[in-house]
Structures are given as C-alpha cells and as structure tokens.
Amino acid sequence: MPDSSAFTRAMVVSVFARRPVQLYALGMVLANVIGAFIVFGLIRFILPLPIDYRDVLSARNCVTFAAFLPVAVLIGFALGVRAAKPLFGWLDRGGEPHLREYRTALRLPIRQVAVNGTLWVAGVLVFVVVNGAAGGGRDLLVVIAIAVGLGGAATCAMGYVVAERTLRPIVAEVMVRGVPGRATAPGVTTRLLAMWGLSTVIPLLGSGLTRWGASCTSSSDPATTSPAPSWLYL
Numbered sequence: 001m002p003d004s005s006a007f008t009r010a011m012v013v014s015v016f017a018r019r020p021v022q023l024y025a026l027g028m029v030l031a032n033v034i035g036a037f038i039v040f041g042l043i044r045f046i047l048p049l050p051i052d053y054r055d056v057l058s059a060r061n062c063v064t065f066a067a068f069l070p071v072a073v074l075i076g077f078a079l080g081v082r083a084a085k086p087l088f089g090w091l092d093r094g095g096e097p098h099l100r101e102y103r104t105a106l107r108l109p110i111r112q113v114a115v116n117g118t119l120w121v122a123g124v125l126v127f128v129v130v131n132g133a134a135g136g137g138r139d140l141l142v143v144i145a146i147a148v149g150l151g152g153a154a155t156c157a158m159g160y161v162v163a164e165r166t167l168r169p170i171v172a173e174v175m176v177r178g179v180p181g182r183a184t185a186p187g188v189t190t191r192l193l194a195m196w197g198l199s200t201v202i203p204l205l206g207s208g209l210t211r212w213g214a215s216c217t218s219s220s221d222p223a224t225t226s227p228a229p230s231w232l233y234l
Contacts, residue, residue: 012081015091020169027162028080028112029073035120035155036065042147050139056147064130072119079118083111090174097174105174109163116159120152 015021043049043056087108090101097105104111127144136144 011088011092015088018091018170020166021091024163024166025077025080027166028076028116028159031155031158031162032072032076032116032119034158035151036069038154039147039151042150043143047143047147049143051137051143055140056143060130060134061127061144064127068123068126072123076115076119079115080112083115084108087170091170096176102174105167105171108167109160112163113156113160116156117152120148120155123152124148 016025040057043053049056084104086100086104087097090097090105124145127148128141131140131144
C-alpha cells in the first residue's frame with residue numbers, strides 16, 4: 001500500500017497537470033491581482049477622499065501589502081485545494097464521479113467565492129489594525145475599509161465568473177452522472193446584475209460611502225475632498 005502523503009502529493013501533481021485546473025488556479029491569482037489594482041484605482045482616481053490619497057498609499061501600507069500578499073496567496077491556495085479536495089480522487093482516476101465529487105464540481109465556484117471573501121475580509125482587518133495602531137485617523141480607516149472592501153467584492157465577482165468558465169470542461173465531464181435536479185448556480189439575470197454591479201455600483205457605492213464617512217467626521221475639510229470623475233460611472 002503506498003504511503004498516504006506520497007499518494008496525496010502524486011494526486012495533486014496529477015490534478016494540476018490538467019489544463020482546466022491550471023487555468024482555474026491562474027484565474028484566481030489574476031482575479032485577486034486585479035482586485036488589488038481596483039483598490040489602487042478607487043483610492044487614486046475614483047473615491048472623493050476626505051484626505052490626501054498619499055496618506056492611504058503610504059510607505060506603511062505598501063510594506064503591509066508586500067508582507068500580506070505572499071501570505072494571502074499561500075493561505076488562498078491551501079483553502080482552494082481544501083475546497084476542491086473531494087474532487088481530486090475523481091480527477092485522478094477518471095470514470096463516473098461519486099455523488100460527493102459530483103456536487104463538489106458543481107459548487108466549486110461558490111466555494112471559491114467564500115475563499116476569496118475570507119482573504120479580503122482578513123485584508124480589511126489587517127490594514128485597519130495596522131493603520132489604527134500607527135495612529136491613523138478615522139478618515140484614513142474609513143477610506144481603507146471601504147476601498148479594500150469594495151476591491152474584495154469585485155474580486156469575488158470576477159473569481160466566480162472565472163471559476164465557472166475555466167471549470168466548464170470538468171463540469172461537462174461530471175455531467176455523465178446526470179443534470180442536477182435543482183439550480184446550482186445563478187441564472188443569466190443574476191449574472192448580468194453582478195456584472196453591472198461590478199462596473200457601476202461599486203464605484204458609485206464607494207463614492208457615496210466615502211462622502212458619508214467624511215460628513216460624519218467633524219475634522220474633515222470639504223476643501224480637501226476631491227470629487228470623483230463622473231465619466232467613470234458611465
């Protein structure tokens with residue numbers, strides 16, 4: 001009988017040799033990288049900040065980001081493998097999937113949303129704690145929480161779409177067991193609304209929340225609050 005840990009390693013190597021799995025893993029990394037760029041874009045160009053954007057994109061936050069990113073990637077990979085683990089046996093052996101493997105394949109995009117959401121919630125907490133401990137004011141903490149939170153929402157939406165697209169060949173293979181009797185994924189209308197929210201609602205919501213946060217802080221100076229360019233909402 002082969003060693004269980006060696007067998008597990010061999011199974012993981014076999015699974016990640018499949019192109020859909022490679023594209024899926026790459027897509028998740030890119031979705032999170034794009035999410036980080038969205039946070040930068042929100043802070044630098046879109047959100048009407050009650051403070052100077054350089055206070056948010058400070059050396060402290062850049063160092064925190066550089067330290068948090070590799071840790072988040074490793075944790076995200078581990079959580080992603082754990083979410084897909086019930087599927088590994090079937091991907092390695094082929095044939096007709098068992099019921100648990102079948103359900104895992106169909107629900108993996110939703111599970112990936114949970115993984116991405118967990119990482120971005122952790123990111124919000126890390127940046128808020130770091131800046132709070134360094135004496136960051138209320139304005140700074142509000143802006144960071146809103147920008148990182150909206151970036152996380154965008155990443156979850158993109159991650160879901162990418163997961164569904166890249167895993168389509170695998171889902172087609174497991175359908176040999178039959179078509180599910182109930183819906184396992186959002187319909188077309190829900191997906192269109194999600195894309196509209198990603199492209200329009202998130203910038204508008206970020207702008208509104210930042211304005212509201214600034215109005216709740218007596219120390220904010222309206223003269224330093226830069227308006228968001230309206231063409232970005234079109």
